[in-house]
Amino acid sequence: MDEVPGWAAGVDVDRPSAARMYDYALGGSHNFAADREATQAVIAAFPDGPLVARSNRLFLHRAVRFLAAEAGITQFLDLGSGVPTVGNVHEVAQGINPQARVVYVDIDPVAVAHSRMLLADNPQAAVLQADIREPACILRSSEVTELLDLSQPTAVLMVTVLHFVADGDDPAGIIEAFRTATAPGSYLAISHVTADERAEQVHGAGKVYESTSTGVTPRTRTVIAGLLAGYDLVEPGLVYLPSWRPDEEHGGLDPLAADPSRAVALAGVGRR
């Protein structure tokens, strides 16, 4: 495909998107010039960016592995799922339990279209374009109601997405809505950018995101812990990404393992 149709120009492709910037930071090629440019700008302000992205992705894998293998979860609702790259949630989960079902949700139309292409032949995965700030829409969508049975334990994933939700959009209310919609024994996994340490770098990187469709709101450990109030955190609680159940055998070495606070994001998994 060598030309972008007229009605696409200036809509998606010319504007950097968090989803595709993340893909580029992970070494993927599912991105456009505008995304690469913006990512380079993030890296200039925050050279650890690609490492943090990798660290985050490794956490996601460990968390899904934990949920599928140890907590026995078979249903996943991945909010802010991004552009599918390698080792997606359904691959990891279905690798452990072929019965696992996953609904991906993202606000980015290109990320969603890409996910749909990838999942066209997978009856146990569905994709929904929606805004995490509208939990009711997501919960009532046919993708969710047809593929997931929310009366059974479900894992809700909010990995590197909540810091794209501003305080005014009530992140606590969003988590509460998903919590009450899921059955007891359900889980929530989150990772969230914090500026508790390395504040200057984090804010510098955050500036770049102002040009994208989504701004970044780093939060303090206390605030993030407060967001998880309705959940019992599993070991080791709320920690920097590389420190959440490191597992060199599965998924490999976290590049920031030696100095976890460089990952500037806290991760945690809680049980309802």
Add this chain to the structure above:
Amino acid sequence: MEKFLSPAARRRGVARFAQVWARAIVGASYPATDLVDVEERLGGLTERLVDALLAEAFAEEPAAAVGAAVAEHTFAAADALAATIRVCGARLLTELCLDANEELTGRVAALQGALAQGYTRALRERILAGQDSIHRAAHQATDARFQMIFGGAAIGIVFADASGRIFDANDAFLRMLGLAPHRVHGRALHEFAHPEDAAGLRDAHNAQRVAGPVHLRTELRLAGPAGVTVRAELTTSCLRRADGHGEVQLSMILDVTERHRLQSQLRRQARQDPLTGLPNRTVLVERVTELMAAEPDRRLGLCFIDLDGFKAVNDSLGHDVGDRVLIAVAGRLTGALDAGQLLVRMGGDEFVILLAGTTGIDDVTATARAVLAALAEPVRVGDQALSIGASMGLVERPVADGDLADLLRAADITLYQAKDAGRGRWAVFDAERNARQVTRHTLSTMLPGAVEQDQFTVVYQPIVTLGGRSGAGWPGGAMVGVEALVRWRHPRFGVLTPEAFIGLAEETGQIVPLGRRVLELACRQAAEWRELRPDGAGAPYVSVNLTARQTREADLVDQVARILDETGLPAQMLQLELTESEMMSTADEPMRALDGLAAMGVRIAIDDFGTGYSNLAYLRRLPVHTLKLAGPFVDDFGSARRHDPDGEKIVRMLVELAHSLRLTVTAEGVETADQAERLCQVDCDSAQGYLFARPLPPGEITRRLRAAPAPAPVTVLPGTELPERGQSVLLPHVLSRK
């Protein structure tokens, strides 16, 4: 050869190397594969590397496949290649416990090169595939957005290819025409147009694909297979690629049927009386305006109908009954119409019938009679029988004789005259009577504006010879001149004759510009008529009235000279008329003006001769060429039965006197053949009057000139030699019945 390894040593070496390699790679990339897994896969790859390394005949190509496999397993993570190259260089020979001799290090280097090449190729493929897939996703995302618009739009959307064939049409379009998708694909949009609009649309679309414009907008009718017709607003855009190929025609179709229906209903309502369903006043205005534009030379008639006693019905029996009476009357009147007649309801109990192409008032009175007949039977409403009569005002006139307002005013005035005279009758419009009702004051205030706005026209009454009578009767006398008579086409009062306003014009001084204007018009017209004759032979002269006031204008002579010059009319073809009394009241100065005019060759005539205090003596002093005998003399000729011998004697004497002074004589107001006969017997030269012709519009004179046979030579005064000045002729003029 020292490349030999025992199978066991080789197995151990391969396992050790795979482990080192796996750690190097996993550390350098993020894939979430199990380290154990990676080790296993790299073990297989290591076997292939070692095979190549130790082969009898060395070839590095297999390493390229290994590179590609590494790219595959590590998902082309950024640092995996570097780690692999590094590990191969540093550890391959060592872990296999081989000596790093020159040949082996050379082979390792070659393998590293091939590995990098294979890896890079695979990486490139991966990146290209990734780009492909993200572009496709972007396309799909926007396409999804487009599909939402396309599918959900209320407006019909149709895509056609470079040859105009439809390849996609949305639901809205299919629903609009009740079409199934397969009936649309491959066909052209014009095939769904109404037969009358199809060719136009086809041509416009074809032209657009070749030469533009980019956007085409039109309104047309579309037709569905089930016979639905849809009024549609169509916008077609032609999309072209930069190379000019692969155009797409995008048509958007808005169903405006309902809007149209409402509009035409409104239009109909605006033109229709809601109670009776008859056309309303608007339609009458349109029709008359149409007639004026299309057939100004024809005539029309109008019958203004007012129901007698309708108000009483309304008041005593209620509006409901009144309405039903009106509906019934409308029906009766419609039944009484002839083809080509238009019946409208003006409002209340007033109706109008318009007749086009009438030949006279008789056509209108026939219609009036039909109306009365139609209403003769009582109208039944419920169990009541109500007698409904009508009074009517009738007008008949040339189409161009004033506008609709004139026509309606005339009809209205006449209607009230009819009502005054009692119910159930009609009255015919009488212009004279109307004019008399117009006050002098109103007219005098309007005169200056009328002169400025050129509301005056001129009609012409023929003057014919008496001497050259043919056996066939009098009306056959040759037309030698015409008298110019002015008309005021008053926008409110209709056409006014000179009696109504010449006196006023004289009093207010407006006669000066008005007179000049009439003179101009008459001269120009006479000059035109002259053109109809070779050398002007036999063309009519024109006789124009002058008032005393005009003769007192200092520059009268110059004015006349200039007009003759401008119009090209020879002076001999112009005659100016003054009445006897005007002539007598003329002081010295004006007399010189008449002398000047006569000297130029213009003829002077005495109008209404014999009505004033005739002083025959002045006839010798004045530069006069013609006497116009006033109507009363002619009247005195009476009929054959009531012959007045004295009157005849006086006329004979006057004619003799005139001839002796070398003047010609024109009799005015000739109405009967008998009068003409006697005038001829007394040697009167020429005559004018209703017997010969009424005043006629210029076009009619032209027509008569064209129809007339080649002109006879100028009629010379009988029995006398040529007069010295103004060598002819029958000079004319009469104020009669102007």
